[in-house]
Amino acid sequence: MNLEEKRVLITGGSSGIGLAIARAMLAKGARVVVTGRNGKRLAEAVGSLQTGGLPATGFVADVATQQGRALTLQEATEILGGLDVLVNNAGGVRAGRLENMAEEEIRTMVEVDLVAPILLTQAALPHLRASGDGLIVNVTSGIALVGAPFYTTYAAAKAGLSRFGEALRRELKGEGIHVLTLYPGATDTPMMGTSRAGSELGFTREPASAVADALIDGIEANVFEVIRGGEARAKMxxxxxxxxxxIDERFMTMKPALEEAVSDHFAL
Structure with a gap:
């Protein structure tokens, strides 16, 4: 896909990978709308994107709610005059032992990381069909491919989103809408700010801009998936x-250190 003049909606676009994707798509000539739940952070993000007159807009919406999803599509399609690309990037995480997890935290992860993108995609499909050259990008996680201890629910939700994208890609094949799945590894974003897991535990963080640039390359090449982490990730x-x-044994050797390092990892 050529992104020039494409009309793009990015959820969770006020920071991290979402903001980096917005910036990369704007550089390719796209018109971009970003959403987020934090009004102050969103305003700062949009201001940074608009530097130099770039066509970026943003508004506050929580896509984990029915009202937020309806608002998201209504506002985005009115601003853009339609929709060509939907990037399901909004997400949340809570790490820790499953038996110590609150039910509300488990349900929130499933709602934000899996249910919300499925329902937003469902509602966006008529607009993407009208485009004639539509694209859905689902931002999952490397943990969707290799489950990590203390990320049980997060892994389940992200793996579910991965298979959702695969099934939907086949469902829409030949109908003018492509589906691409992005699998970031550890990335230097605000979402990772409360995690103390570093390279010694296999969490070598890369800039969000590198993830976004890889996604753009994948979009332009019409690939099915973009997996970050290089050769080491591929071997794993x-x-x-x-x-x-x-892999069980590898995690076993680092389990106490990993549990301690991610015990405060919270971004919901």
């Missing part, structure tokens, strides 16, 4: 498929 995915016990 292969090992998880062919000999998962080795």
């Amino acid at each position: 995915i292969a090992a998880n498929r062919d000999d998962p016990a080795t």
Whole structure:
């Protein structure tokens, strides 16, 4: 897909990967609307995007609610005059042992990371069909491919979003709407601010701009998925498929340190 003059809606676009994607798409000539729940952060993000007269707009909306999703599509399509690209980026995480997780935290992760993008996509499909050259990008996580301890619910929700995208891609094949799944690894974003897991535990963080640039390359090449993490991630995915016990043992050796490092990782 050529992004020039494409009309783009990005949820969770006020910081991190969403903001980086917005900036990268604007650089390609797209027109972009971003949403977020934090009004102050959103205003700052839109202000930074509009520097130099770039066609970016934003408004506050919570896509985890029916009202927020309706507002999101109504405002975005009115501002843009339609919709060509939907980027389901809004997400939330709470790490820790499953038995210590509050039911509300579990339900919030499932609602924000899985249910909300499914329902927003469903509502956006008529607009994307009208485009004739539509694209849906689902931002999942490397944890959707290799489940990590202390991220059980997050892994379940993101893996669900991954399979949703795969099934929907096949459902829409030949109908003018492509579906691409993005699998970021550890990324230097506000969402990771409360995690103390570093490179010694396999969480080497890359800039959000690198993730966004890789996504743009994938969009222009019409690929099905973009997986971050390079050769090391590819080997881990292969090992998880062919000999998962080795990955179990690897996590076993680091489990106490990992649990301590992610015990405060909270972004809901």
